[in-house]
Amino acid sequence: MVVASKSKPSSSSELGSLFAAFDKDADGRISAAELRLCMRATLGEDVSAEDAEALVASVDADGDGLLDGDEFARLVHAEVEEEERHRGLRLAFGMYEMEGEGCITPTSLKRMLSRLGAHQEIDDCRAMICRFDLDGDGVLSFDEFKIMMSA
Known part of the structure; x- marks a missing residue:
């Protein structure tokens, strides 16, 4: 599942804009529900509540169940890296196939x-x-x- 848009945010301002788009109540934190809602609305990915909570928990350094800007950045970068790894594996698979x-x-x-x-x-x-x-x-x-x- 990819949190970021199809391309990696190239600047902190793009990441900030993405954070603001996900932070629907503008409280400076992103809840699992906000993450889920935005992934569905902006990326077309239907994420279960459990998966959204697991995504938040995977980078929630302070354990509050919410993502601040730094935690969100880590999540985005982790998801982009996973997508790039997946693409590399697809290429390798194609060579062997x-x-x-x-x-x-x-x-x-x-x-x-x-x-x-x-x-x-x-x-x-x-x-x-x-x-x-x-x-x-x-x-x-x-x-x-x-x-x-x-x-």
Whole structure:
């Protein structure tokens, strides 16, 4: 879920404007309810109350259940970094996928590893995939690939 607009705020004034837009009651703090409302209205993201509270809690340094300007900035920057990481993983996944099927197969893994100079037998590629193939279909989906890359 992305709190910031589709691009990273480039200045503290842009971040301040974004904070002001989320701070509906202009009290200098953003509640989970305000965060949720603004994410729905401005970004089209429907966030549950629990997820909004978890987002606030993830950066709420003083434990008051509200975001001040610094805490909000940390949340925005964390979300932007996560989005950039996700985009990088998508690119890497696309390199290994190569067959247009939306998954990494033993054959596509073998082909990519070979391009990288690591020659593996197809059975070795199957075994590599099996370690992270959570649904047992013999291939890696993007979600399984993300898990593999974070291991």
